[in-house]
Amino acid sequence: MSKATPNMKQIGVGIIGCGGIALQNHLPGLALCPEAKLVALCDTDPKVLERAASQTGVKATFADYRQLMERDDLNAVIIATPNVIHASIALAAIAAGKHVLCEKPIAMNHKESLAMLNAAEKADVRHMTAFTYRFVPAMRYMAHLVKGGLIGEPYHFRSCRLQDWGTRALGWRQVAKMAGTGELGDMLSHRIDYAHMLAGPMRRLVADDRRFHDVRDGQVSDLEDWVTILSEFVSHGATGVLESSKVATGHGEGARSEDYCEVDGTEGSLVFQLARPWTLKTAKKGETSFRTVEVPEEFLKSPGSPRDARAGDPLITFRYDQAFEFIQAIVNQRPCVPSFAEGAQAQAVMDAAVQSIREKRWVEIA
Numbered sequence: 001m002s003k004a005t006p007n008m009k010q011i012g013v014g015i016i017g018c019g020g021i022a023l024q025n026h027l028p029g030l031a032l033c034p035e036a037k038l039v040a041l042c043d044t045d046p047k048v049l050e051r052a053a054s055q056t057g058v059k060a061t062f063a064d065y066r067q068l069m070e071r072d073d074l075n076a077v078i079i080a081t082p083n084v085i086h087a088s089i090a091l092a093a094i095a096a097g098k099h100v101l102c103e104k105p106i107a108m109n110h111k112e113s114l115a116m117l118n119a120a121e122k123a124d125v126r127h128m129t130a131f132t133y134r135f136v137p138a139m140r141y142m143a144h145l146v147k148g149g150l151i152g153e154p155y156h157f158r159s160c161r162l163q164d165w166g167t168r169a170l171g172w173r174q175v176a177k178m179a180g181t182g183e184l185g186d187m188l189s190h191r192i193d194y195a196h197m198l199a200g201p202m203r204r205l206v207a208d209d210r211r212f213h214d215v216r217d218g219q220v221s222d223l224e225d226w227v228t229i230l231s232e233f234v235s236h237g238a239t240g241v242l243e244s245s246k247v248a249t250g251h252g253e254g255a256r257s258e259d260y261c262e263v264d265g266t267e268g269s270l271v272f273q274l275a276r277p278w279t280l281k282t283a284k285k286g287e288t289s290f291r292t293v294e295v296p297e298e299f300l301k302s303p304g305s306p307r308d309a310r311a312g313d314p315l316i317t318f319r320y321d322q323a324f325e326f327i328q329a330i331v332n333q334r335p336c337v338p339s340f341a342e343g344a345q346a347q348a349v350m351d352a353a354v355q356s357i358r359e360k361r362w363v364e365i366a
């Protein structure tokens with residue numbers, strides 16, 4: 001048993017980075033976990049820290065994550081800062097024997113993500129990557145059907161994430177030294193994870209990107225607004241086509257904008273759309289049109305979750321199952337799904353895409 005799990009009845013959790021995603025996903029998710037207790041908060045911005053403290057009633061607040069790590073009542077941390085500091089915080093948390101849920105992309109490059117994975121494995125702490133869209137009921141059901149052989153061997157994986165963020169400022173997300181990559185890490189990283197889950201590892205890829213706006217709301221942007229990957233999978237040479245844009249005019253923003261994912265195989269095809277989180281479309285070999293299937297009740301939430309699957313907006317509430325998975329893995333001393341291994345696998349693809357764009361050629365994936 002790791003030192004972070006001393007026969008615990010209640011798991012003390014700290015959040016590092018109390019901005020948008022901490023408030024939207026992690027706080028409500030933790031609130032649904034009877035075994036979890038939020039004990040500490042950290043943010044370098046005093047206003048953000050104060051807002052999170054008043055919202056949660058948590059008194060232990062820190063500007064420096066190293067001080068938060070010293071608390072004995074802290075068993076686990078959630079890292080929700082800009083990407084540049086994920087690895088440093090994760091390695092400090094692991095060294096202090098804490099379990100870690102880290103936002104995606106977990107690191108700035110594959111090397112950093114492997115260091116995080118290896119350190120966490122060595123320290124025997126639980127480690128998780130926040131690939132939140134795995135928890136969409138339709139995506140969980142799609143992965144189940146693909147694993148069960150419904151589509152046979154995959155021919156094609158296809159994903160399309162289209163949003164219209166116009167020219168508004170994106171804060172740290174438009175700054176290379178803070179984010180590493182733009183649309184690639186921000187949006188496509190989740191879809192690279194879909195690809196791994198549904199079609200297995202990729203062998204090689206060629207990628208391209210584009211920045212349409214060098215200035216967003218008066219602030220310089222040095223990162224891409226659009227990215228695409230054409231890939232070949234290890235399995236039977238299946239093909240992948242992935243595209244993601246922040247400037248797809250007319251598509252709007254968020255969960256209601258286009259997030260399309262399709263797998264076509266020797267026996268059938270499946271189509272996922274985030275905006276329809278409780279249905280899939282499917283066709284069998286020989287058919288000429290798709291029919292809609294409902295996601296069965298048992299896939300509407302993580303098994304055992306106390307969440308009422310039918311309460312709230314289904315485009316929001318699936319996100320809370322992520323914290324439940326993290327806490328359950330700690331309680332049951334089993335690996336988290338997805339772990340840093342899946343985070344690092346996506347990071348290898350991202351590194352290959354960056355190299356392909358720079359060198360304008362196909363690149364083998366590490």
Ligand SMILES: NC(=O)c1ccc[n+]([C@@H]2O[C@H](COP(=O)([O-])OP(=O)(O)OC[C@H]3O[C@@H](n4cnc5c(N)ncnc54)[C@H](O)[C@@H]3O)[C@@H](O)[C@H]2O)c1
Pocket residue numbers: 016017018019020021022042043044045048063065080081082083085103104105130131132133171172186
């Ligand atoms: N899984 C998802 O669906 C999803 C969605 C949105 C964002 N994210 C990821 O979550 C992370 C945070 O994104 P966000 O939208 O919440 O950003 P944000 O800017 O709203 O919040 C980040 C917070 O981190 C704080 N911070 C910066 N450096 C810090 C440090 N050294 N120590 C402590 N706090 C620090 C900032 O002050 C800010 O309040 C990013 O990695 C992003 O890619 C994931």
